[in-house]
Amino acid sequence: MHVSDNIRDLEPSATLAVTTLCKAMREQGREVIDLSAGEPDFRTPDFAAQAGIAAIVQGFTHYTPVAGVPALRNLIAEDLAHQHGCATDPAGVVVTAGAKHALFNACFTLFGPGDEVLIPGPYWTSYPELVKLARATPVIVPSTLDSGFKTVPADLDEARTENTRGLLLNSPNNPTGAVYSRDEMEALFRWAADNDVTIISDEIYARICFNDVRAAGALDMDPALLENVVVVGGASKAFAMTGWRLGFSYSEPALASRMTALQSHVMSGISTPTQYAGMAVFRQEPRVEHAVRAMVGVFRHRRERLVSAFRKNLPQAAFAMPEGAFYLFFRIDPFFNDTARDSISFCSWLLEKTGVALVPGRAFGDDRFARLSFAAPEDEIVEGVQRIAEVLSVSVLRD
Ligand code: PMP
Ligand code: GLU
Numbered sequence: 001m002h003v004s005d006n007i008r009d010l011e012p013s014a015t016l017a018v019t020t021l022c023k024a025m026r027e028q029g030r031e032v033i034d035l036s037a038g039e040p041d042f043r044t045p046d047f048a049a050q051a052g053i054a055a056i057v058q059g060f061t062h063y064t065p066v067a068g069v070p071a072l073r074n075l076i077a078e079d080l081a082h083q084h085g086c087a088t089d090p091a092g093v094v095v096t097a098g099a100k101h102a103l104f105n106a107c108f109t110l111f112g113p114g115d116e117v118l119i120p121g122p123y124w125t126s127y128p129e130l131v132k133l134a135r136a137t138p139v140i141v142p143s144t145l146d147s148g149f150k151t152v153p154a155d156l157d158e159a160r161t162e163n164t165r166g167l168l169l170n171s172p173n174n175p176t177g178a179v180y181s182r183d184e185m186e187a188l189f190r191w192a193a194d195n196d197v198t199i200i201s202d203e204i205y206a207r208i209c210f211n212d213v214r215a216a217g218a219l220d221m222d223p224a225l226l227e228n229v230v231v232v233g234g235a236s237k238a239f240a241m242t243g244w245r246l247g248f249s250y251s252e253p254a255l256a257s258r259m260t261a262l263q264s265h266v267m268s269g270i271s272t273p274t275q276y277a278g279m280a281v282f283r284q285e286p287r288v289e290h291a292v293r294a295m296v297g298v299f300r301h302r303r304e305r306l307v308s309a310f311r312k313n314l315p316q317a318a319f320a321m322p323e324g325a326f327y328l329f330f331r332i333d334p335f336f337n338d339t340a341r342d343s344i345s346f347c348s349w350l351l352e353k354t355g356v357a358l359v360p361g362r363a364f365g366d367d368r369f370a371r372l373s374f375a376a377p378e379d380e381i382v383e384g385v386q387r388i389a390e391v392l393s394v395s396v397l398r399d
């Protein structure tokens with residue numbers, strides 16, 4: 001079969017692949033503890049679901065403007081203004097089919113052949129592929145566990161060339177859970193402004209933050225630093241709405257228009273009922289706050305249990321304490337053996353032996369790690385860690 005160079009080297013999403021595998025195994029009657037999935041295990045808040053249903057029943061089922069229903073764009077702009085205490089312009093909002101789609105729009109609109117885009121590693125699995133789809137070159141800037149998996153301007157200086165055009169930031173981070181402070185972020189934004197580099201700031205986990213009500217974001221920075229910035233957000237994580245496909249980008253209106261033109265040819269406006277459901281969540285209402293805080297409270301509690309179970313039962317598995325999102329990214333190389341010699345063979349071996357599914361670190365650029373999602377019921381997390389600890393201490397003892 002002939003396929004074009006556009007996608008010849010494209011890898012399918014490893015995160016989605018493991019989750020699909022788990023679902024297939026369950027359908028075959030196998031018992032699986034799925035700690036791979038990067039999606040909240042909660043129901044979408046009822047008021048959002050009802051808003052979507054009402055839209056269908058009332059006949060809001062036709063095309064909308066490409067960048068989204070004006071009322072939703074207004075609400076998203078107001079919500080950003082409220083979250084960050086800054087002025088925003090609804091003309092800068094483009095409503096997209098999930099945050100992933102906003103990232104695609106931004107990469108495809110901003111980058112092209114010959115451009116290099118810096119991606120701090122470990123990184124979310126889709127970033128390098130999204131950059132490659134724009135025929136630009138991803139340049140990974142590794143960070144270490146000792147630095148809390150955070151990138152600093154000196155790292156970027158080392159990776160920068162005259163072709164560097166972009167930087168993909170993600171805080172709270174998938175897969176490490178790292179959260180940049182406002183000052184740490186400002187240093188990166190200053191570096192980008194000084195070096196004429198555009199930042200795409202993926203803030204999809206902004207509200208899933210354990211030490212504060214939300215993580216620092218691009219719109220907390222000095223407005224002078226925001227000319228070349230695209231903020232990406234959405235409802236998937238904070239509102240357990242992954243399947244609705246509701247994301248957005250926020251940028252200068254001129255760039256938003258360009259991304260809208262791209263979207264007008266590949267997607268049109270996103271699903272209309274989804275946009276109406278979105279109008280129920282991007283609001284400063286007590287029920288919205290309550291829904292987010294309740295979920296984050298559960299994630300925080302699970303994190304405590306998970307971390308203490310790891311410290312007690314798997315002391316060799318080093319990790320950085322996740323400060324946001326819902327992942328634990330931990331070292332697995334102390335457990336490698338003849339069968340499990342890298343992250344992919346290790347995770348397959350573990351799934352076979354214990355029925356516990358994790359995502360191999362290679363999907364995030366580091367083969368010495370695996371990612372465990374704590375967006376799963378607490379009893380499954382506890383049982384999963386127990387099974388991992390049992391099989392690993394047995395095999396470690398045997399080695
Ligand atoms: N960015 C990051 C860091 C993610 O983990 C994900 C995973 N869902 C996305 C973007 C995409 O989100 P969405 O489902 O809204 O497309
Ligand atoms: N972002 C989630 C994850 O990392 C969902 C799957 C995906 O879109 O990659 O697992």
